[in-house]
Amino acid sequence: MYMRYFSRLLSAMAGPRPVVFSGPSGAGKSTLLKKLMKEYESVFGFSVSHTTRNPRPGEENGKDYHYVTLEVMQAGIENGEFIESAEFSGNMYGTSKAAVQAVQARNLICILDIDMQGVMNIKKTDLHPLYISIQPPSMDVLEKRLRDRKTESEESLQKRLKIATVDMELGKEPGVFDVLIINDNLEEAYGQLKHALLEDVNKVKKVNMSS
Template identity: 80%
Template sequence: MYMRYFSRLYSAMAGPRPVVMSGPSGAGKSTLLKRLMKEYDSVFGFSVSHTTRNPRPGEVNGKDYHYVTREVMQQGIDNGEFIENAVFSGNMYGTSKAAVQDVQAKNLICILDIDMQGVRNIKKTDLNPIYITIQPPSMDILEKRLRDRKTESEESLQRRLHAAMVDMEISKEPGLFDIVIVNDNLEAAYDELKQALLEEITKVREISASS
């Protein structure tokens, strides 16, 4: 029921299309997103997801994620407060309605950073976002990037690599994503990302200029 209600709510809300960003850990998605948000801070708004995992060094509650207990997260899901939710590496992740609505209320392009399970869930709604996936050039390069972080145990690293392999295969599914960006070169990948979003960026700037 809440899914249908939320879909109707979105249909009624005018404004720029949201952007769904996906891709395996280590593909460079976070780096590209941070750069995009810095260059266009008055255009994009980040939908802050909820998670039950612990913060990494430097991460801030309410900015990087809303860090909550499993009990709190499950209660929110049961109450219909989430558009999508998924379990990854034993931790729960999800995008709340409130997080998206907060961004859209400011007439900003809402960015949703979610995994493949979340992408499939949003496909069932009529949110109508632009679907973009950031992919690594190869598994070898991805593994090197993850090992260089030095933030994972070997067991955790292997889980991420397995998930990345599945992610890379699913991303090839026709029609799942509007744009597939292979991040072999950060500058080239960033230019490709900007080009994909240029039309929506222009719309927001025109609305801002006329208000």
């Protein structure tokens, strides 16, 4: 019942086609997204996810995430307020309908930065976004990037690497993603990303110029 209702709701959501970004932690996804948002701030809008984890140093509530309690998150999921939700390292994450609608209402391309579980959940809806996977060149490179951050315990790091292995395998399966970018060189990866989004960017610019 909920999924049928939600399918109708998504069909009614007006605005540019959203873009789903996925990829393991340490693949460079956040860096690429920041570059994209800086260059095209009048084209893209970020869907701010909800999470039950605590903020990291420098993170802001409402900007990086909506930080909520587990009880609040579970109530929202039960009330059908989320497009997708998933558990990662003992914390809940989710994308609310309101977060996507807020971006689309401004005629911006909504960016959804989600994990593989969330990607599979969105594929069950009528959202029809462009799916982009950002991947590291190898597991060795990924491990080095994560270790260089010095933000993880060894246990947490091993958990991330295990999840990343599964993500990378699923990400390479035909039909899961529309675009697969291997981030070996940041500038080259960014060039590929811009090329993949060119058509959608031009559509939004055209509409915004004429309005």
